[in-house]
Structure formats: structure tokens, C-alpha cells
Amino acid sequence: MLKVEDLEAWYGRSYILQKVNLHVDAGEVVSVIGRNGAGKTTTLRALMGLVAKRHGRVEFEGRDLLGLPTHERYRHGLAYVPEDRSIVPGLTVRENLRLGLLASPHLKREAEIIERLAETFPRLKERLDQIGETLSGGEQQMLAIARALAADPRMILLDEPSEGIMPVLVDEMFELFEKLRAEGMTILLVEQSVDRALAISDRAYIMDQGVIVHESGAAALLADEEMQERYCSV
């Protein structure tokens, strides 16, 4: 479904992604783990076309994405939840959700879709008309995920969804990922809570200093304490 070949990216003059290679098949959940500063966020941003200087090959459902503008990627079914969640200031929860729907052909069924999202995310249900920014960190993360799901994407990129969130909400969130996975959603997950991420993943990549240094089945990596120690301990 997603195939990344020799992806390079620069911030100004610093060479950040130094030929990243990875792939995600349809219906797979794949984790990318690695230390802070390894280049995980930059990888996701490059996949969305948000890094100005980039090079390589990104194929999504047989289409070369790298030259496409960001908004076209979403329209082709690639959704992204950024690390900072990007809940738009001043907008209500409902307006944030609508924003995710505007580019969708299903915009006409807006009321129905928001209703459905509210069922999936009960915490958002009674807060639809509250300003999005006033939600707790975990609720904001739920909103960001719900918004990314609004237009029925075929694949979703998640950047550290559990970062800075109460444990009880993290449980809820991983239950949700399980559910999405069962429904056949393709997920590329960047996470710091390695054990939890691996528990729901099919495969995993370890990233270090701008390159993928290791690839394996999730269960195998979960058992490989030495590998985890080497690349993931802070």
C-alpha cells in the first residue's frame, strides 16, 4: 500500500533523513520506534509533503506521491495526526471535525458522520460545542484522531499519540487502534511506549540517526530486549 524508497529530507542544510526505506501493506499495523531526534516525525512529515526539501520515492497505492501537494495526499486517502495534535484554536470540537470532512466527497452526510464519530469517541460526544483547545490533552488527541478519520482514509499516520496523556486514556486509545485494525485500517504508528505499540503491530522498524537500522516482526522485537535497549532507551 505504502512503499518508501531512499527517502531523503533536509532542514535547511542539515541532512536529516538519509535514505529511509520502509513499506506498509494494506491492513497492516506497522510501528516505527527509536530515540528522540531519530527522524521519525520528519519521516511522517515528508510522507505528507510538509518538508520543503525532500528526495526519493514514495508510492501510495501505486501512485507516486512525492511531487503531490499535501492536500492531494489526503484526498487520496492518506491521513496524518501530527505530534502536536494541531487542534485549531478558536474552533469548536464540531468545527474541528467538520474541517476533516470538507475535502471529502461525503460532506453531504456531515451530520450522520459526526454522529458516528461521536459514538466511536464518547468523550467527544458531550463536548461537541466546546472550544477544542479547552479539552484535556487526551481528549484533544482523540479529537485529532477522530478528525483524521472523518473522511474515511485508507491509511493513517500517527505521531506519538500517547505522548503526555493520562494512562486511562492511553488504554482507551490503544483499544481504539485495535478496533481500527480489526476493521482493516492500515496504520503507520510512531510511538515511545514501545511495548504497547509492538503489542498491536504486525511489524516494526527501528530508526536511528535518519536511517532504518532494523526491521522485524513485532513479536520478535518485543522479545528482543537487547535491540530495544540499544536503540530505544533514552
Added chain:
Amino acid sequence: MAGYPIELIVMQLFTGLALGTVFVLLAVGLSMVFGLLTVVNFAHGAFYTVGAYTGVFLFGLTGNFWVCLVGVPLVVGTIGLVVERFLVRPLYGRGIDYPLLLTFGLAYVLVELVRIAFGTSGVPFSAPPSLQGALNLGFGYFPLYRVFLVGFTTVLLIGLWLFIERTRYGLVIRAGARDPEIVRVLGIDVSRVWLLVFGLGTAVAGLAGLLAAPMRGVIPEMGIPVLVEAFVVTVVGGMGSLAGAVVAGLLVGVVVSMTSLFAPAFADMSMFALMALVLVIRPQGLFGRAGLMGG
């Protein structure tokens, strides 16, 4: 205030409000374009001039002021769309001075074109017969056209507010003003939002030119003082704030008209004194910079 009958003061207050509505319209466009596109539009006054002359032209063609009221924003807005698409857009991301210099030069070109098409001296333009005469407001007679101006602008601003707060285009504008990146991530082409906003800003500037024409006259240089006034109002209200543009526009209108009653010699400089005062007390302007519609 001894020696000034209360009726005169009230009338002058109302004159200030009528004048203020033109300031509001001008500042709304300027402020919106700055708040969203961070483009300081030095051609804003020229669009105002083009609006007035487009009105003169359409009126000569149709003899109908109401046609002008619809046609002028359409024509000037279309010019704005073309300017954004082909001149301003290539300059995004290059810093604030590029679009500033571009619009500065564009202003000269537009005014020169007006001179070529309509001559260097002014042309007459008066309010339509149905809006001439005076209206009895209870405490005195007031020019009907100014009453219309206040009413029309109020309706227009309410319409603009509803557009921004209640429609999906407005939702994209509000979101784009605060977080353009997430708007792109969610599948929306922000460059079309900037296009729409620039077109809207110039359309409103053109409309202001038409509406001011019967009060302030039509000459090719009419946009020069107006550009200064629009900047003063935008600075007083706070760059990027729509509410600020409305409050500051009316405030400046009233201050100017009151000074011309009590101290005519200071009328021209009163708005600058107000601006200096506001800048000392609240450098970010009355309504800060919380973003479009932010306060």
C-alpha cells in the same frame, strides 16, 4: 462646549459615524488580507479608486446606482483575484517586503490607468435621486445618503460576519488564519483560501470607493489619503482583527468629525494623535492580534 447647540453635536456625531463606515469597509479588507496572508497591501487605496471609477463607468452605461452597487465589487474583486493569482502568489514565503513593494508599484500602475481612461481631473458623481435629500431624525435633518450608508454597511458587515462564522468557506478561512498547515493536511488547498480572501478584500475596497464617491468626490488621487486612513484604522483596531476594524473605523470617523467641529485646524491630524495614543497604551491595537475574528 458652550455655544454649540446639542443638536449640532449630535448631527456631527452622526456625520462621524457615516464617515466611519467608509473607514470600516477599507480597514476590513486591509486587515483581513494582512491577518491571513501577511500581505501589507499598498494597492488598497488604488482598488478604492478603481471602485469609484468603475462606478462612474457603470453608471454612465446603465444610469442605475443599484447596478453599480452589485457590479463594482464584482469587477474590482475579479481584478483582485487576478492580482493575487499572478502577482502576489509567487511571492509567498519570501518575506513581507516583496508583496509590499509589489503592491506599492501596482498602486501607481492602477492609478495611471485610471488617468489614461478617465482623464486627470475629477469626474462628477452624485447620489441617486432616490437617496438625495434629507431625512428628519427627530433632532434635525440629515442627508439621506449618509443614513443609507450606515444602514447598508451594517447589513454588509453582518453578512460578512455570517459568511465567516457560519459557512464552510468561513470555517476554512478561520482555520487557515490560525493553522494553515493542518488545513492542508486535511485536504484543503489553502492557496484557494488566500485567493478568495484577497478577492474579498479588494471587492470591499472597491465598494468603499463607490459608496464614498458621492460624499468625497472622484479624482484619480482619491486613494492616497484613504490608504493612510485605512492603515491608521487597522493599526488602532489591531492588525488582523475584524472586530477591531469595525470599532476603530467608527472611532476614527467620530474623532475626525468632532475635531473638525470643535477645532477645525486639528481635524486632519486628530486621527494620528489617536493612533499615537493607542500605540502608547496598547501597541498591539485595541483588539490585539488574536487572529481573525479573534476579539
